[in-house]
Amino acid sequence: MGWPVLRARFGERLEESTLDKLDVAVAFAVERHGEQRRPAGEPYVEHLLEALEVLVDAIGVRDADTLRAAVLHDVVEDTDTTIDEVRARFGERVAELVGWVTKSEDRQLxxxxxxxxxxxxxxxxxxxxxxxxxxxxxxxxxxxRASYYRETVATIVPLAAGRGWFEEWYRDWQEEHADLSSPRE
Incomplete structure (x- = not known):
């Protein structure tokens, strides 16, 4: 599902000014991520739009800065874009949110x-x-698969605790995918 389809679907729930801001963020993300692909081969931008979709559809986020940060969350980590560029284009709050979710060299930290x-x-x-x-x-x-499953259970599932829909979704996911905890062909 591309941005035009998602934008049309969001039209009833998000203000036009928020959609306009998302237009700019999506265009920037598409430009910066270019031809990047996910491990299974799908275009990288699909991941960004899926994160956005979760925020809007599942938990009802309407805040433009949070939604733009979702679209831009990997732009510093996975492209040549700097946090200063994000700040200049999208403002301090979006840059701060992107900064929080940009991995550092010390993954555990x-x-x-x-x-x-x-x-x-x-x-x-x-x-x-x-x-x-x-x-x-x-x-x-x-x-x-195994290491990412274990990392998610150890560090991300606890972050979902007390967060309503996320807590339930991660609990169900953990149960359904427990077999991934050890590598298998």
Whole structure:
């Protein structure tokens, strides 16, 4: 599903000014991520739109900055874009939220720091990981499936605790995918 279809669907729930801001963020993300693909081969932008869709449809986020951060959440981590560019184009709050969900060189420290993240940044992170783990079974490397499952259970599932829909979704996902905890071909 591309942005035009998603935009039309969101038209009844989001203000036109929010949709206009999302138009700019999506265009920027598409430009910056270019031809990047996910491990199973689908265009990378689908992941960004899926995270956005989770925030709007599942938990009812309407805040333009949070939604733009969802679309831009990997632009600093996975492209040549800097956080300063995000700040200049989209403002301080969007840059702050993107900064919270941009992995640092020390992955464990980064994941631990999320415990102190603002609610909006946690919502973006939980939507991001939700999109990633839905396709975990299609990842080509069994050892990566296992390690990512274990990391999600250890660090992301606790962040979902007390967060309504996210808590329930991650609990169900964890139960349905427990077999991924160890690598298998």
């Amino acid at each position: 980064y994941l631990q720091s999320l415990r102190n993240a603002p609610d909006a940044a946690l919502a973006v992170k939980l939507a991001d990981r939700l999109s990633n783990v839905q396709r975990l079974r299609t990842h080509p490397r069994p050892e990566k």
